[in-house]
Amino acid sequence: MGLLALLRKLKSAPDRELRILLLGLDNAGKTTLLKKLASEDVSSITPTQGFxxxxxxxxxxxxxxxxxGGQRKIRPYWKNYFDRTDVLLYVIDSSDRKRFEETGLELSELLEEEKLAGVPVMIYANKxxxxxxxxxxEIAECLELTNIRDRTWHIQGCSxxxxxxxxxxxxxxMKQVSGKKK
Incomplete structure (x- = not known):
């Protein structure tokens, strides 16, 4: 049984690295999502001042x-992180309807960036x-996501x-990039 456990551990070692860019407006839940993904405590989160x-x-x-970070003053610096991005995760606060237009504009600008051309987009409808x-x-309709034709995209409700x-x-x-990265 010990050898089998060792072989499973070796088999589960990651054989591919991906660069994931996690963006969205301030207070959308990006850091909470990342901490949850990393199996970390999410009971105390502070706004990201940088990255x-x-x-x-x-x-x-x-x-x-x-x-x-998604604060307005930080967003112009997002472009410094676009190089070699394999997947864009974009997080939206589903309960903040007042900011749907703003988040839609930011997402549209990201999709026009040359360095992100063709990069798959996973949109998390958080909260x-x-x-x-x-x-x-409703968010997909509001943001007119069906008009995105130059890349694969998906919207996923989440908490x-x-x-x-x-x-x-x-x-x-992972399915989007599994055949592209070796």
Whole structure:
């Protein structure tokens, strides 16, 4: 049994590294999502003043996740992190309808960036555990996501606090890049 456990451990060692860019407006839940993905405590989160980097092993991949702050004054610096991005994770606060237009504009600008051309986009409709959260389908319609034609994209309802939906989004993202990275 010891040898079998060792072989399983070796087999589960990540054989591919991916650079994941985690963006969205301030207070969307990016850092909470990243901490939940890394199986860390999410009971005390502070706004990101700059960036966080975490490496997470999942599904045979080592995910190097760059969580960049979403405050208005930080957003112009997002472009400094675009190089070699394999997947863009974009987080939206589903309960903050007042900011849907703003987050839609930011996402549109990201999709026009040359360095992100063709990069798959996983959009997390976060905070689905709140009673006033818009469903992912409503957000997709509001942001006119069906007009995205130059890359694969997916919107996934989730709750960064409970973890619900996060793994489904990661699985989708890994499927998009599994044939591209060796």
């Amino acid at each position: 966080n980097i975490k490496s997470v092993n999942t599904s045979g991949f080592k995910l190097n996740v760059w969580d960049i 689905q555990d709140l009673f006033d959260a818009a469903p992912a389908s 960064a606090m409970t973890g619900e939906g996060i793994e489904d989004g990661v699985k989708w993202a």
